Amino acid sequence: MAFRSFLVFALLMDKTGFSAEISVFVQTGVSVQLDIQTQELPEFYILHWINYKSDNIVTYLSGTKEIKPHDIYKDRVDFNKTTFSLTLKNMQKTDSGLYRAKTIGQSDNNIVTYRVSVMDEVEDPVLAVNSSWSSPDPCSFTCKGSNIFISSIYNGSSCSNEEVTAADNHTLRLSCSGDSIMCNYSNPVSLKTQVMKVNELCTVKQGAQKNEQTIYAKVDENIKPQKSLEMLEKSENPRTVYDTAGDTDVTNHTTPNDDPMNQSASLTEKSKPNAPSTIYCIIQQQPKPPKLKLITPFMV
Structure with a gap:
């Protein structure tokens, strides 16, 4: 046998x-x-x-x-x-x-x-990217086998070769060759290996999305940009507006003292014929008008 x-x-x-x-x-x-x-x-x-x-x-x-x-x-x-x-x-x-x-x-x-x-025969080793790693930093990963592990960084085209032996005669070896990362786990009676390509292990993480609201609106040719802005003016939350304005024949000019709302509309109206323009405007929350007190007349 x-x-x-x-x-x-x-x-x-x-x-x-x-x-x-x-x-x-x-x-x-x-x-x-x-x-x-x-x-x-x-x-x-x-x-x-x-x-x-x-x-x-x-x-x-x-x-x-x-x-x-x-x-x-x-x-x-x-x-x-x-x-x-x-x-x-x-x-x-x-x-x-x-x-x-x-x-x-x-x-x-x-x-x-x-x-x-x-x-017993050793378990399969595990290659895993560290949870704290994020692109574009050098890839930080771990080579692990049951009760021992090695943490390392793949920087450009290589990583440091390392080896750890536990008291129970289990050995973990980490090495890199070209674009491959190898994790070997062994004891005196068995050997197992996991090999991964760098682009398989160190995938680029998507950055956290900012908590902002963006509105993409295509303005109808028959609706003036001013009307779109007036509708958004009532909103309580500031938002970014991207408006594509249609053709217009209006050629009014503005003065420095004009209201910002009207300036945005006028800038659109001054665009060349047959050339759509884009408005980038931050809508600020309008202050509420002060409340009026009712004064009751009295006789002297």
């Missing part, structure tokens, strides 16, 4: 001259093979593979070539009579711990010890 594991050798010497401990990382649900790390073993009668609870996983009798698996591992182990290696199937997180091969003969020897760590 295929298996996926990752070995880290931590070689220590004991009195027997054999390696003392080897670290192994294995993905949840797959198998792992534990090998004897020496070609020649001392003469023995019995070889045991023992788990972290000191339970026998399998016992091999050299005289009869008999293999005796422990009941709880009966359907989960394969033992090789030639190499004496042990394969454990369908590993779960509860299987994490120490595994040791030991021989019994004229002397007892610890042949090899494995420290097995069972880990």
Whole structure:
């Protein structure tokens, strides 16, 4: 059965001259093979593979070539009579711990010890633009993987390559190549990557719209601009008016003392024949006339 594991050798010497401990990382649900790390073993009668609870996983009798698996591992182990290696199937997180091969003969020897760590496959990393970013500033984004993240800025054509490793052996890597941003998330048994183009990630945000009222009005040729302005004059809210005036034959002139309303109308009326003009006028709220008091006459 295929298996996926990752070995880290931590070689220590004991009195027997054999390696003392080897670290192994294995993905949840797959198998792992534990090998004897020496070609020649001392003469023995019995070889045991023992788990972290000191339970026998399998016992091999050299005289009869008999293999005796422990009941709880009966359907989960394969033992090789030639190499004496042990394969454990369908590993779960509860299987994490120490595994040791030991021989019994004229002397007892610890042949090899494995420290097995069972880990889940990593989740997909996430590339996301930071909520505080807005165009036209350089794109600010985050590369995230479960419990760790990297924040960076794509400035023009590049970003800084960064790497963060958490205490649980999970590593997050950020890199940029051309117009692509790559976020890698990995642990000793798996690796996943998300790649995005800069224009896909850093889309231009629309600026906030101003709270203003704009009126677009096309003035009929038979209606003087003054009438349109008079209708808007009664409004309580200041507004911006864009009026397109039609042709007119009026050629009146204004003086500096003329009312602004009449000036706007007159400016339109002075336009060249057959050439529509545009009026930009801010309508101000007109002050209300003062109230008159009624005085009752009295007799002396």
